Amino acid sequence: MAPSAVVTTSSQERALDAAVELVARWGVTKTTLGDVARAAAMSRATLYRCFPGGKDELFDLLAQREVARLLGAVADAVDAAGDLPTALAAGLHAAARAFDGHAALRFVLDHEPDLATAVLGFAEMDRLLRVVRRALAPHLVRFLDAPDAGWAAEWLARVFLSALVSPTPAFHLADPEVCHRLVRRYLAPAFAARSTAPVDRGTVPSHAASPPVPIH
Amino acid sequence: MSERSERTRQHGLSGGGACGAAGDDPLDVRTRILVAAVDQAGSSGLARLRVDDVARRAGVARATVYRHFPGGREQVTAEAVTFEVARFLIALVALIDDIADLAGRLEQGISRGRVLMAEHAVIQRVVDTEPERLLPHLSQSAPLVQAAVRDHLRPHLEAADLVPGTDPEEAADWLGRNVLSFLMASGGWDLDDPDAVRRLVRDNLLAGILAAPVAPAAGCDRRPSQ
Numbered sequence: 001m002a003p004s005a006v007v008t009t010s011s012q013e014r015a016l017d018a019a020v021e022l023v024a025r026w027g028v029t030k031t032t033l034g035d036v037a038r039a040a041a042m043s044r045a046t047l048y049r050c051f052p053g054g055k056d057e058l059f060d061l062l063a064q065r066e067v068a069r070l071l072g073a074v075a076d077a078v079d080a081a082g083d084l085p086t087a088l089a090a091g092l093h094a095a096a097r098a099f100d101g102h103a104a105l106r107f108v109l110d111h112e113p114d115l116a117t118a119v120l121g122f123a124e125m126d127r128l129l130r131v132v133r134r135a136l137a138p139h140l141v142r143f144l145d146a147p148d149a150g151w152a153a154e155w156l157a158r159v160f161l162s163a164l165v166s167p168t169p170a171f172h173l174a175d176p177e178v179c180h181r182l183v184r185r186y187l188a189p190a191f192a193a194r195s196t197a198p199v200d201r202g203t204v205p206s207h208a209a210s211p212p213v214p215i216h
Numbered sequence: 217m218s219e220r221s222e223r224t225r226q227h228g229l230s231g232g233g234a235c236g237a238a239g240d241d242p243l244d245v246r247t248r249i250l251v252a253a254v255d256q257a258g259s260s261g262l263a264r265l266r267v268d269d270v271a272r273r274a275g276v277a278r279a280t281v282y283r284h285f286p287g288g289r290e291q292v293t294a295e296a297v298t299f300e301v302a303r304f305l306i307a308l309v310a311l312i313d314d315i316a317d318l319a320g321r322l323e324q325g326i327s328r329g330r331v332l333m334a335e336h337a338v339i340q341r342v343v344d345t346e347p348e349r350l351l352p353h354l355s356q357s358a359p360l361v362q363a364a365v366r367d368h369l370r371p372h373l374e375a376a377d378l379v380p381g382t383d384p385e386e387a388a389d390w391l392g393r394n395v396l397s398f399l400m401a402s403g404g405w406d407l408d409d410p411d412a413v414r415r416l417v418r419d420n421l422l423a424g425i426l427a428a429p430v431a432p433a434a435g436c437d438r439r440p441s442q
Contacts, residue, residue, distance in 0.1 A: 113355055114352050154404055162394075168359070168389070170389055
């Protein structure tokens with residue numbers, strides 16, 4: 001199931017809302033299902049009915065939901081942009097801002113990095129890149145053909161993750177100027193070389209003559 | 217320990233060869249312990265890496281390990297990961313050192329780096345079975361690795377014909393981060409295909425950096441094959 005369409009019941013949502021607050025303060029390791037039940041004002045029995053897989057299931061779903069929300073913020077920023085460079089820079093900045101403002105994600109990255117493996121590590125990173133491509137490519141097809149829209153989404157994710165792992169002033173993505181400079185200098189020229197205008201489906205440039213590949 | 221071994225320790229890697237003349241182990245003790253820790257991680261995994269086993273493998277006393285690594289197991293593990301990452305990069309640089317042009321160097325860095333990682337038994341074991349133990353250490357050394365790759369690339373950027381206004385240092389940083397990202401995950405790119413790597417490097421990573429575009433990648437499709 002695509003995380004952008006995480007399906008949850010309202011009880012699950014209530015529990016996840018409580019859990020994300022607890023993680024922001026105490027982290028994942030120290031948060032128990034009992035804590036979540038208390039904070040969400042539900043009985044433990046109800047909580048277990050919502051998450052038959054227990055704590056693992058709850059936190060898996062929570063991670064999916066929070067990633068989906070972050071990607072939603074990125075998609076909104078991309079949708080509001082009038083051209084590709086603006087879309088890419090705004091998307092990058094939206095991701096950084098959403099992450100910085102997310103106390104639970106920050107706590108995990110700062111204090112429980114072993115749990116961040118689900119996002120940053122090797123095979124898991126490939127999985128995350130797939131998730132990002134699937135979620136964001138549809139918002140970039142206004143500017144690019146399908147394969148490039150997927151690639152642009154993936155590239156943004158790579159830049160974002162690199163900034164997360166090796167934060168330096170030149171990659172301080174919370175600064176919109178930094179995002180604009182990186183996109184203008186390094187990302188936009190790659191796509192500008194392909195076509196000079198947003199792709200009009202009626203006049204597909206010759207290099208893009210192959211049929212669009214579905215993004216999966 | 218003797219004054220000589222103390223001196224060797226201070227010299228680190230570079231002092232390694234000299235003490236062989238005295239009939240001692242050719243490697244500096246500290247390095248020997250790190251090598252042993254990496255080997256031990258390959259057989260027992262990071263979770264069961266114990267100072268006793270590392271000491272035995274290195275042929276030193278347990279106390280010697282603690283003298284060099286007062287933090288014990290944790291410190292040995294953390295430094296062994298950094299040490300091995302550095303060794304990996306040195307091996308990779310040796311493989312691509314004869315490539316003069318920047319694009320070719322980046323292409324081979326990605327292609328051969330991936331092969332080197334796949335062939336590295338210890339990396340593979342740890343990546344496959346306990347990535348959650350490796351990642352925290354890797355993320356500790358990531359900024360150092362990224363700076364090392366940047367510094368390696370920088371002179372090649374200074375020698376290249378760049379788009380006006382390009383800062384070689386910043387461009388080297390950009391390229392280094394991208395190369396490392398592709399060593400970690402291939403994403404939508406088939407990096408076993410040399411043509412795909414050419415497209416990635418020449419038509420994408422270098423698109424905003426080189427003034428005189430390098431020979432475009434073979435074929436007319438500049439996008440990743442998905």
